[in-house]
Amino acid sequence: MSSKKGKKKSSDEEKKEEFIRIDGRKPDEMRPYKIRAHILRNADGSAEIRLGGNWIIAAVYGPKEHFPKFEISQDKAILNCRYHMTPYSTTERKSPKPSRREIELSKVIKNALEQAVVLEEFPEMSIDVYMEVAQAEGSTRVASVTAAAVALADAGIPMRDLVVGCSAGKVNGHIILDVGEEEDKEGEADLPIAIMPNLRKVVLLQMDGKLTHEEFKEAFDLALKGAMELYEEQVRALTSILKDMEVIEEGVKDEKE
Amino acid sequence: MKSNKRIVVPGTTVDKNVRYNRIGEYFVRDYRGLVATLLGVVQQGRGGIDLIPYKDVYRPSRGDYVIGVVVGYAPNGWILDIGSYTKAFLPASEMISNRRFDPRRDELSKYLAVGDVVGVKISDVRRLGYFGATLRQSPEDKDKRLGKIRGYYIIKVTTTKLPRIIGKKGSMIRLIKQKIKGDIVIAQNGVILFKGPYEEYLLLKKIINLIAAKTFASGLTDTVAGILGVPSPREAVAKEASKEVKEEKMENEDKEVNSNEQ
Numbered sequence: 001m002s003s004k005k006g007k008k009k010s011s012d013e014e015k016k017e018e019f020i021r022i023d024g025r026k027p028d029e030m031r032p033y034k035i036r037a038h039i040l041r042n043a044d045g046s047a048e049i050r051l052g053g054n055w056i057i058a059a060v061y062g063p064k065e066h067f068p069k070f071e072i073s074q075d076k077a078i079l080n081c082r083y084h085m086t087p088y089s090t091t092e093r094k095s096p097k098p099s100r101r102e103i104e105l106s107k108v109i110k111n112a113l114e115q116a117v118v119l120e121e122f123p124e125m126s127i128d129v130y131m132e133v134a135q136a137e138g139s140t141r142v143a144s145v146t147a148a149a150v151a152l153a154d155a156g157i158p159m160r161d162l163v164v165g166c167s168a169g170k171v172n173g174h175i176i177l178d179v180g181e182e183e184d185k186e187g188e189a190d191l192p193i194a195i196m197p198n199l200r201k202v203v204l205l206q207m208d209g210k211l212t213h214e215e216f217k218e219a220f221d222l223a224l225k226g227a228m229e230l231y232e233e234q235v236r237a238l239t240s241i242l243k244d245m246e247v248i249e250e251g252v253k254d255e256k257e
Numbered sequence: 258m259k260s261n262k263r264i265v266v267p268g269t270t271v272d273k274n275v276r277y278n279r280i281g282e283y284f285v286r287d288y289r290g291l292v293a294t295l296l297g298v299v300q301q302g303r304g305g306i307d308l309i310p311y312k313d314v315y316r317p318s319r320g321d322y323v324i325g326v327v328v329g330y331a332p333n334g335w336i337l338d339i340g341s342y343t344k345a346f347l348p349a350s351e352m353i354s355n356r357r358f359d360p361r362r363d364e365l366s367k368y369l370a371v372g373d374v375v376g377v378k379i380s381d382v383r384r385l386g387y388f389g390a391t392l393r394q395s396p397e398d399k400d401k402r403l404g405k406i407r408g409y410y411i412i413k414v415t416t417t418k419l420p421r422i423i424g425k426k427g428s429m430i431r432l433i434k435q436k437i438k439g440d441i442v443i444a445q446n447g448v449i450l451f452k453g454p455y456e457e458y459l460l461l462k463k464i465i466n467l468i469a470a471k472t473f474a475s476g477l478t479d480t481v482a483g484i485l486g487v488p489s490p491r492e493a494v495a496k497e498a499s500k501e502v503k504e505e506k507m508e509n510e511d512k513e514v515n516s517n518e519q
Contacts, residue, residue: 044312045312062342063314063342064342065343065344074385116267116268118285118294122314122342123384123385124343124385124386125342125343153266153267153295153296154296154312155312156295156296156310156311156312156313156314156415156417157314158267158283158285158294158295159267159268159294159295160267160268160285160287160292160294161268161292162266162267162268196268197268198268198269198270198289198292199268199289234266235266238266238296239264239266241296242264242296242297242311242473245311245470245471245472245473245474246471246473247298247473247474
């Protein structure tokens with residue numbers, strides 16, 4: 001029996017290695033990504049992310065006075081988030097009117113970013129975050145969070161940590177990283193998460209479809225791995241602004257030693 | 258002590274132990290240690306640690322000289338936009354000096370209209386509500402333009418760049434004022450006023466943009482001196498030093514000659 005089991009397991013592992021996704025990626029491979037900070041002139045802070053076919057622009061205004069006045073909070077600032085898909089972001093024209101889905105995503109993204117921003121520094125004020133999906137190809141919510149965090153840092157708004165998101169999912173019984181559009185539609189499950197990597201906190205966790213306990217753990221770990229990869233890209237995007245300003249780091253090597 | 262420069266992003270743990278005599282702004286302390294909250298450069302030295310931010314929201318303190326734009330009227334004064342997170346309030350009594358302000362007789366827009374540029378000092382910073390503004394002049398601010406400002410060119414920069422524009426003990430601004438003829442006024446909210454010929458304004462703008470783009474670079478004064486065609490303060494010091502050395506040499510040679518003669 002035991003030998004049979006072992007045989008079965010090894011064939012399973014082979015299958016896992018052989019599994020190639022619809023766009024030719026390995027199960028634990030991200031789509032190509034690129035983040036750029038400070039891309040807009042007029043906004044206080046801005047960023048852009050390209051994750052495969054996704055192209056999202058995030059912009060930040062504020063802190064500024066909040067309207068209407070009855071909503072203001074005496075002890076902290078209000079974070080307004082707007083996630084919006086442009087009419088030309090999908091293959092079929094999307095109505096520019098905010099849909100039920102977009103309102104929900106604005107809310108979950110707001111909840112995620114609120115944990116990171118030091119809102120207590122600006123009582124009675126509000127900070128606006130706009131995320132415009134210019135082109136969509138699956139996992140836009142986590143890509144939006146990632147771009148929005150970079151835009152907030154670019155605007156000079158104090159944050160306890162950056163927020164970075166990544167998604168995992170299940171397709172044909174295989175757990176996969178960074179769910180694409182077809183995989184999202186045809187797959188069995190998807191699991192977008194957003195984390196604060198240094199504070200080790202999960203700030204966004206949603207799941208669509210069904211996963212067993214073990215599968216969930218595997219998918220979660222995979223998404224964490226992807227998020228850490230994107231976090232490095234966020235840091236690179238932000239530090240490259242300063243490196244363009246000819247900042248020369250001193251004494252960093254000594255510290256590492 | 259060895260200088261330590263390092264680029265940080267929000268959430269970077271600068272040091273696990275908090276053991277500094279002086280900790281600058283822009284840090285939070287939690288279980289991770291000392292954590293940066295803004296993108297910038299962390300500098301360490303003389304027992305203190307500071308974060309020089311790439312961009313920051315202007316937070317005025319009492320006594321700051323700022324330049325604002327009138328954006329609205331209140332029953333007893335003006336609302337000014339000073340480029341901070343909230344607006345400033347200038348009481349009408351500040352503009353009318355010889356008698357009491359009478360809302361029935363005095364038309365606010367005759368003194369200051371919406372769109373006018375005003376130089377004010379911050380008199381009051383509260384946690385909630387608008388900042389208080391005043392026009393009262395103390396003996397120290399002779400060179401500050403308080404009240405309505407007319408006929409000036411305006412250049413805006415982020416407040417984090419002002420220390421570089423002014424320089425160490427005012428070295429950079431002194432260098433700029435040496436070459437550029439005209440009236441230059443720097444306000445603490447990042448507004449720079451200039452009155453003078455248009456060509457000089459363009460030159461000033463070019464220099465300020467250069468400083469803003471290279472805020473963190475070292476040897477900036479020399480670069481600006483090169484553009485202006487003025488010997489930089491450092492070079493001047495070096496020249497003097499070399500002169501002294503030469504003189505010393507000469508003296509030595511003289512002595513040698515004298516000794517040889519003897």
